[in-house]
Amino acid sequence: MRLSANRDEFQPVDFKPGFNAIIADRAQGSTDQDSRNARGKSTMLMLINYVLAGNLHPSLRPLADDGWEVTLTLEMFGGTVAATRGLAAGRKLTLLADGTARDVISPYLTEGKIALHDWKDLLGLALFRLEPDAQEVAGGISVRTLLSYVIRSETPKDPLKVIAQQGATSSRQHVAFLLGLDWQVVRELAAVKKGLDQIKAIAAATQEGLVATLRPEEELVMERAAVSNEVEHWQQRVAGFRVLEDPNSLVARADEITAQISRLRDQALVDRRMRELYVGSLVDTESSAASALPIEAIFDAAGAVLADGFKRQIGDVRAFHATLIANRRLFIRTEIDTLDRRIAERSVELTRLDSQRDSTLRTLDAGGALDELNAMREELSEAQGRLAALDLQIEQARELLARREELKLEQSTRRNDATRELAGSRTKLDRISARFSNKMSRLYGKDAALTVSVDDGGYRFSIRATGAGSTGVDRMVLFCFDLTMLEEGTVTEHHPDFLVHDSSVFDGVDPRQRAGALRFAQEMVEVSGGQYICTINSNDIPDEVLQEDWFKDGIIRTILDTETGGLVGRDF
Template sequence: MFRHLRASDERFKSVDFHEGLNLVVADTTKESTETDTRNGAGKSGLIEVLHFLLGAKFERRKSFLGKEELRHIDFQLDLDWPTLSGQSLQVRRSLEKPNDIYLYPDITGSRLAPEGRRRVALTEWQQLIERDLFSIPNERRGISARSMLSLFMRRVGSNAFNEPIRTWPQQTLAEAGANLAYLLGLDWQLASKYRELATRESTRRQLSAATKDPVWGKIVGRSSELRGQISDVQQRVNELENQVSSFRVVPEYERLQTRADEIDQRIRHMRNEDVVDRRNLIDLEAAMQDVSDPDIDYLERVYADLGVSLPESVTRRYDEVRDFHASVVRNRRNYLETEASAVRERLAGREAERVQLGEEQSRLLRTLNEGGALDALTALQQALAHERALLESLRNRFEAAQTLEASGAEIKAERAQVENQMRADLVERDRIIDEISVRFREYALRLYGSDRSAYLAIEPTASYLKLLPHIASKDSRGIGNMVMFCFDLTVAVTAHRADRGPDFLVHDSHLFDGVDERQVARALELASEVADTEGMQYIATINSDDLAKAETAGARLQYSVIPPRLTDAYEDGGLFGFRFG
């Protein structure tokens, strides 16, 4: 239950709530003229502030509270909280920093000291509301506590009074049906499948239209082609993951790599030198074979054949020449043999060096093959991240392609299956549905008597779980609003009894527009009785003339009126105490 509502601006009119029926009245003043209006008194603004404090998203340019004059105001709400025994929870939220919510005491379940306020983000506050006010399980899809709160506190600005089931025009019937199924104790998980099917059908239609575009059609692709691409990329991802997991960073990797390159260049250079030396060795060996002593003996034979006798001096000179030539040949042969030996030594030396360098090169290559440099590991990780992103993109495209290729008949068949499952489940929950229907009919009969037929029909369709509250009428707006009143009261009581919803229900004065004063009186009396019986709180904003008419019709409501009494005084009569915007 709400207890106290206040603001940091002293002009704001604080509100103190109590159990049972709470009426916030907008009155006229003695100075009021025909041009004055109570539409700016702050009746709807009160509900907007309550929503703001209970986790509504805040868009400054769209919200009623987004006016510049309100920017520096903090609001605080004290309310009973299910997890606190005998102590109220204080919720504080600022229009200047709407994403920060301050709670006291700390209800987050953290190990922080409970002293002082606990600041939580908006999303965490919404999760706490889901957990404690609505007992929504962690594993939930298709239902929302914020959407449910819009049933317990309907907003005029969201057109929540257009119909009982939906609280804003863009809300799908499938989503509304899933939320109501949860509050009424039905199979909300089954009801939420309608929403999933509706989303799939909407996506299929959009993609089907988009594929007619030549560029977008290539982006989506065909599922058969994408499946092959996914398999290929997945293989690359697996290989890269194995490389990264087995990668070993080698210290001084660059130095080792440089040394390995130097060895390779040295071996190549020695091979070139070997080629030159082997050619030189061949030439030297050939030259040694061609080297021989000069033969001058044939001269004596030639002269003897001619009958010429050479003197001894000439013969001696021949011997000297022969000795000289023999010395030259001997020296050349020695030189050639020395050069050949040097070449052979160089070849042998390089071969030994090559063996040594080869062993060193093998060790370096083994080290380099077993690991790599840190930048190589980084490159591998970047490649892996790229392939993973590509894989995720392909999977998204694959899902989109599958959705696109799914035929309308397939979705239609699934809708029929959900409808049959929902129908079977409702049969099993027949007792619960009877209790809900009887409760709604009881409330409707309290307002209109037994002459009108009244019922709450719950039945599955192919698209959503249909809930149809009905009171027989001739399309009267006033009766339509009372249908909404009975429906909201039925949902609130049913949810509260099962600990699936809060113990309060708030209605704006717009709900009573066009309603006969007798029905207004009966509705407020009924709300008061139900709130007292169920241990709940019913809050309604109402204009003073409607209140007077209800009291004339026999309702005793003065004791339910709570301060402040709002007026149509232009400057300071409204809830905020000053005019803005």
């Protein structure tokens, strides 16, 4: 690997196989104002990342304005490829290749240039055996994210992530790919889980009444029954409605009939009361005649003797009285018969008038002006609209329930499939975990493990290490994880044969562990044939390591704190 630029002030950096170190050192005669920081170590990683299809870091904008172009030469497809990308216009790169690499790359070139998205496809194939289709899947595997596990410019606490803000699904997918597992399992189960979480959120909002159009099914069904009855009511009203030419005359007629009925009922009341009086008077007349005591008996009881003339007068009076009573009875009976006849006739008339009024009122109730019919039709239309809306809401509620059950079934099925695949990969995963554990044990003498399980989000990766939580231990957990991925990559081919660490990886690490980590990296790449690159300040390198030949041989560039512009060769 070689990094160069189109400017003379930039001294090319040639990386060799095995261990490589770029050191910021203190020059003889440097002052307290000189520093080994800001010497361009991180800038070098930015430039490498940029040529490898990354975004331009804002701090490099001054170089872009000056027309800088950066070239990264690396081995790909069995040959050597030199990729040049301008910092100002980076949508296309210039590629030069030899050997078999030229045959692979040529179809992608137009006048020696390649589009950025095609360059990503080639990087994925060459470095990770990542098929281009996998990069085209929305939310799928990204070659840039994979490269962030290889070129560590960030040092998150969780080594399974490339930055602290990386989403769980993205982290799981890319780690699964690096470990040779089916990353699609994570993507598919994450999509199912997202769907279930959305349904759960909708259901909670529905219960709280936060979504007016979504309510519990039982509540909707009850309301629909009431609205359906309302629709039926208005349908019947509209169907039986008659448009009346002069509804006001019917109202007047109904009022006139009502007045007649009222008068007749008043008259009927008077006649009934008169009849009651006549019947009472007739009864009194009959009872008084039956109970009258003859006057002769009264005088006889008193011992008086009545003259014959007086007796004849009494007889005449009695005969007159009897005639008078008989005439009164006849009169009363005649009046009663007359009242009965009038009452009967009036009852017939009241029945007729009641029927006539009812008919008129029914006509008025069932009919009216055209405006009234239109108003009823509007009421019917509004009720039918509410009924249709309720039907749609009920359908949505049922679809939501059905979708939840479908997702739960799909989740269970996919989890079972993932569990079976994981069981078939246990030998490989146990080997990887053992390698990681051995590295941590060698550095710290502490236990550590990399475990894989299956949950609702797909493959769940977990790293446990004794003493984790301190900055130094966390950084070495990341270091050992990255070395394990590099070592495993030689088997799975899902990892390039190089690993790059920024100096921040060693921040806060005890000098003894820092020395052990550097030796460990050198030994591993020497055996595996890979390439390890690190940037580090000289004061962070343990003295015993500085004196060892393998480290001296691995120093490919020393940047002094007094050099103008550091590694880049200019201040910006």
